Amino acid sequence: MIFRIDPTAGVPLYEQLAAQVRVGISRGELTTGERLPAARDLADSLDVNVHTVLKAYQLLRDDGLVELRRGRGAVVAATATGDTAALHAAVRALADEAARLGTSPQTVISLLEEQLR
Amino acid sequence: MIFRIDPTAGVPLYEQLAAQVRVGISRGELTTGERLPAARDLADSLDVNVHTVLKAYQLLRDDGLVELRRGRGAVVAATATGDTAALHAAVRALADEAARLGTSPQTVISLLEEQLR
DNA sequence: CACTTGTTCTAGTAGCACTAGAACAACTAG
């Protein structure tokens, strides 16, 4: 899996990393048992501090998405169950509808957050 | 319109305010020409600094959602056009699907953000 | 004219994100 971060995004780097793993798992690009890069390696290749990567991994552990063990690294714990196809279709449908109406991304996201609450 | 903020939410107060106005407009609870509370008043009732409220209003102005004029205050500029019913239905459909699969809110939001990019 | 309300400016405080380095503990592989 390829990780990309944008230091100017305004979103914390560790949040960006965690988000990419969440999306990867949901899309099936990351499967149960698969190993994420060692924190030190990933930090090096992204030119970021180790602690930043570790914070992302710990967020994912708190969500139950990965397991962390010394010597073994970060391993994907939960793979998306059920048909994620419907979920992704719903995501696409919403994005399409928003584009059709010209609704700003921020508004759409706020509406979704409100609904998920 | 009733405004609520949560200082412990981790999200900036001015973002919370702006988000509520965006949602209100999209839902038709705020209509074109309607006036938002004066920044000083809203700041008082929320026990927040005036500058915080004004920052929210300025964000909304940058999005073209409200107009700001001295002496008159913040007025809703653009009302949602087209059938927002379909948009809100799509939002509900996505939230339902996520709940059915047990997908975390953060994952759903990340998926949507990715799709909106 | 008095009043309302956004605009702009200065200034200070608190917390978070990120970096840096080090020592340590658990696990893996040879």
Add this chain to the structure above:
DNA sequence: CTAGTTGTTCTAGTGCTACTAGAACAAGTG
């Protein structure tokens, strides 16, 4: 068993953002 890997924990420092506070000002309202 030994050496290497990798997460865990701790301390510490820097920079930026959010928020607060107070004041003077400008444009519009009634």
